């Protein structure tokens with residue numbers, strides 16, 4: 141008898157990603173002159189929750205068959221009493237699965253951007269450091285299709301265009317380090333896979349805390365949407381992420397091409413030529429120019445770019461526009477000048 145369908149599904153998802161990693165490993169090492177390099181190391185980022193425990197179990201099962209070394213990292217954010225005990229338990233469970241090396245990293249969570257963003261920043265920094273310390277080829281994350289649907293809704297609510305609808309990428313980070321094998325699997329499958337394998341899971345109290353936006357979305361927003369629109373809404377939102385990502389990539393590429401044609405010999409942006417571009421392409425060029433001038437990407441919102449855009453499309457002699465990072469945009473003699481100070 142084969143494994144339970146949920147276990148088969150998580151293993152298949154991980155096998156696919158490991159195959160991709162092996163292919164990339166062979167491609168980059170084939171040209172090396174001397175003896176073959178050691179097999180790649182893949183780490184799983186594990187909170188002890190159902191998604192990442194399921195991921196760890198599938199990695200432990202699949203990696204030896206492909207000659208891949210597998211380890212794990214758990215991050216202790218130190219935000220709840222007893223978080224160190226939980227981290228130690230996760231380490232134990234990962235070792236029981238046969239993973240090696242297994243690290244527990246304690247981080248200090250700052251305040252920048254709110255509690256969720258600060259914890260995420262600290263976590264990714266710790267995961268980057270762990271991956272570099274061990275020379276890992278990849279770090280697997282347990283984000284599921286449900287997480288993706290939530291991310292799309294959060295992006296939609298920001299009102300800042302299709303890039304923010306494109307959710308999380310299956311491959312991201314420096315050199316494509318982060319991989320998300322479960323992006324097309326639902327959370328229920330991961331939970332079921334843990335249950336049938338008798339894997340103990342830890343339910344993060346933050347996930348149920350209505351103080352957090354994502355938690356409210358998970359427990360109130362999405363169920364209400366499913367009630368109104370039907371069960372397929374999660375899948376549709378996740379599909380929206382992929383379609384939006386493709387569209388956003390295409391528009392980015394268009395903007396790259398168009399940018400060269402709207403600059404004069406001195407490299408300044410020509411307003412008449414910008415005016416002739418489709419708004420989506422023009423706004424991308426303006427955003428990039430603002431970032432190149434020193435505006436921090438994270439603080440540059442759609443409303444800022446709209447204001448700069450009005451210097452092109454709604455010109456009536458208005459003054460300079462102040463942007464984050466002390467960047468100023470002004471129109472001068474038919475040129476758009478964006479610079480600091």
Ligand SMILES: Nc1ncnc2c1ncn2[C@@H]1O[C@H](COP(=O)(O)OP(=O)(O)OP(=O)(O)O)[C@@H](O)[C@H]1O
Nearest residue numbers: 185186187189190191192213214215280281282283
């Ligand atoms: N404390 C942590 N230590 C290591 N990795 C983590 C930690 N928290 C989250 N991750 C990684 O990020 C992924 C997404 O985490 P997030 O908290 O957004 O989702 P989740 O649905 O609660 O995941 P899980 O059920 O695995 O905890 C996790 O699946 C895991 O791979």
